[in-house]
Amino acid sequence: MPPIREHLVEAMQERRVIVSNRLGLHARAAARLVRRATQFTSSVEIIREDTSQTADGKSILNVLLLAASRGTSLIIRTEGPDEERAASELVDLVEQKFGEEISDGLF
């Protein structure tokens, strides 16, 4: 695994997280992620580690287009005054399967 940069470049946070909920980063999960991301002042980038595809974490269309299914490794990169809190809360959200395992996945 490549090393994760942390505090290497000033004013930037990078964390790696694996999507672990059953349906991956689908609409509702992505919506939660984006909602949370927009609450921070810092910029939020979400990067697929395998393809390096980068999304603006505050844009639902961008995040959806990552099409990250279960098992995808994501890098969450935040930059700004609340970057640390942003990074750790967003990582938590993904790790906790977006707050709940959405049961039927029909929507």
Add this chain to the structure above:
Amino acid sequence: MASSKTTRSRDVKLLGLAASGGVAVGRVLRLDEHGRYQFYYIGITAGQVRNEITRLHQAFKEARVQMEEIQDRLARELGYKHSYILDAHLLMLEDKRLMTELEQEIRSRRINAEWAVRDVTDRAVEAYRHVHDQYLRERASDIEDVTTRLLAILSGHAKFDLSKLDEDVIVVACDIWPSTVAELDFNRVLGFATDAGGMTSHAAIIARALRIPAVVGLHEVTRLIRTGDTIIVDGGTGEIILRPTRPVIRQYAEKRKRDVARLAIPIAQPSEPAETIDGVRIRLRANVELSTEIESLALFGAEGIGLYRSEYIFLNRLPELPGEDEQYLIYARLAEATGEAGASIRVFDLGGDKLTLEGYKEEQNPALGLRAIRLSLKAEDIFRTQLRAILRASSHGRLRIVLPLISTIPELRQARAIIDLVKREMADRGIVYDAEIPIGVMIEVPAAAMMADLFAREVDFLSIGTNDLIQYLLAVDRANENVAHLYQPLHPAVLRTISFLVRAAKSARVPIELCGEMASDPIHAIVLIGLGIRTLSLAPASIPLIKNAVRSIELARVRSLIKDAMKLASAAEVEEMLARELPRQAPRFFAAWPSRG
């Protein structure tokens, strides 16, 4: 162009095609642009850029308000758990990146907001189509949903809630699409009047199924009338009257009373068998377009589904394609709902005047173009996906596969080879399916009709699709008002062709059935039975009426009547003869049946 004075004048009479009998008098509900939204490409000047961007922002704001209202209602009616179905929709409307991209599009390309929205979201939808995960791929519909709403707002169409009308209305529209019909509150709809369409337009078919008066092919009714105006629809003569005066209303109210009395023909009960007086059993099956119709099958006494028009799954969906799992769920439901009687699934009849797949251009002559099986054989991945879904669902009941618009034996063989291949792949993967699933062809092309004896050797059943067969046999587009009078189901050529098909099927010992509008008309249905057809598939709501017609006839007598009919020179002669003879043969039924024209 009529002046504004004449467009508001009273007792304005228009003549269209009489699509569904009966008289209706009521207030107009005008639907705009058949429930889809039209939008245009407009080049704009530099000075208009700001205005377009303002419109864009306003549309986003309005869409947000609407979505929030819908979300509130979902939360109230379904509980909080379901309300965030729309979270992604709302976020899209708050997506700054999307807004920036749209603004740039308007500025740099100098186009109107509608076109920018369409272009940008099309690209997003397109990107989605390349996603490997099927579930995620299907989320493109969320984007489409938001896009449709934005376009509706931008184009100035208010979203009308059709499911909860609070007064009786006569629906007036350019055309009425099944997806719109699915939203209509039927208890409130007294009649239809449309600009477009012929006897087989959706509006006409649906109106007949619901026994609602309808006139279609009126060209300009939507231009001449507004919501709230009074209108008379005479589905027997094809006349409509805009803003009628009192004496005219009185006159038609009288006519309506007489019509209702004549049409009050006893309707057979679902429990009664469709059996002629001399004991010949006729199977009446249902033509189904919307899966919501499944519930009505038992109500009308349908013996399974004779024709499931699978392309309707695409409605409101293109360019997104329904995935295998989604199709599987629908087909499995059909299989389960129809039990022993089973369901025949006609594979996608796309192309032509119906829905077109992305990447395929509009054609000069769509009726003779790349449609139905021709398109399926070309877009083989779509065909295979559908076949996998049908085969998987076949383990839930009795499904059959029907191939539409086959015109050559090699086409049939090619389709069968693909089916066999898909079967083998599934068997290798250990997926359960009905290995004996019957495969049949629709006989719709005269060439296939002439080759029916050879087709019969290579299929499990033949199914005659009269709507297309008549159109191709008589070279008449029924939707074209200029030649609609030449669309004659009782043309002796049609009768002879059907008779030939029945004999070909019989000598090959292969079952033959018939589906099409013809089967919904009692006189036509009796003719078909006289020609030797024993299984008819028709609109579920017409089944009780046809069953009653069947129960009123003696087959032996009808058969000799039809034999004579085939020797006559024209449809008019056939009709005249039937009008003379049938009331004698089946007085209980036909004495009450209104004579035509």
